[in-house]
Amino acid sequence: MPANTGNLLLDSLSPELRAEILSLGRAIDLPSRTVLQEQGERSAYIYFLCSGVASLVVTMAQGGSAEVGLTGHEGLIGAMQLLGPALMPSQSYVLLPGSALRVRSEELCQLFHGAPELRGRILEFLQQQCISLEQTTACNKMHEAEQRLARWLLMCHDRSRQNTMTLTQEFMADMLGTRRTTVTMVAGSLQERGMISYRRGKITILSAQELEKAACPCYRICSDALHNLYRRPSAE
Ligand SMILES: [Zn+2]
Structure with missing residues (x-):
């Protein structure tokens, strides 16, 4: 039986299927800022994140960009390519460094169509991403x-x-589509209330419970969607 990979989707699969995907892929490190997918292109590789976090960002033709999603060890970058021929609407890059299993898109696409178990899990992951995307758009x-x-x-x-987590203020301002001065003010307020500490581009969460009280209810909705992933046995 293949060892667990740290990627929740891969680890939820039957050992045979997981072994097959592992045989197709290559374990790689993901340094901060590595680009995994370019906006307006299709990528030769799909990445199952085993640790670290990647951000999905849309850049406008006139300049300026905004984050539209986050993926960590619960899923994969490039899954949308499996659904059809469209070019990717966002760039994805590594926000917090980690590691991944990199698989050629063509090979994973064949398996996606040939293995209902894998298809079910990837669709479930994409459903969770859609729930988060809809909620955060309104948010x-x-x-x-x-x-x-x-x-x-x-x-x-x-x-x-x-x-x-290493996160600069400039970066957080970009992610939230807000001014840097606003991030300084808001992060300062969260720090004064003992929820986070913020020093030299490093944010430490001191109390996730208290921080959730400062967050809008959107967090709980997105968090429930994340924690319910792969909980049910697949229908196949
Ligand atoms: Zn909200």
Whole structure:
């Protein structure tokens, strides 16, 4: 039986299928800022993240960009390529360093169509991403910067499983589509209330429970979708 990989989707598969995917892939390190998928292209590889966190970002033609999703050890980068021929609408890059199993897109696509168990899990992962995307789209329009920053930090925390994360203010401002001065003010307020500590680009979550009280209810909705992944036996 193949050893667990640390990727929740792979580890939820039957040992035979997991072994087959492992035989197709290559374990790689993911340094911070590695680009995994380019916007407007199709990638030769799909990545099952075993640790670390990747961000999905849409850049506008006139400049400026915004984050549209986060993926960690619960899923894979490039799954949308398996659904059809469209070019990818977002760039994906490594936000927090980690490791992944890299598989050629063509080979995974064949397996996606040939193995209902794998297809079911990947569709389940994509459903969770759609739930988060819909919720955070509404959130970004309707909720205050402090609620959104708290939600986003908790979402990074859940995926990275690290209490201390390297995240610059400039970076957080880009992710939240807000000004850097707003991030400074909001992060300062969360720090004063003892929920986080923020020093030299490193954020430490001191109390996830308290931080959730500062976050909007969107966090719980996204978090439930994440924690319910792969809980039920596959229908096949
Ligand atoms: Zn919200």
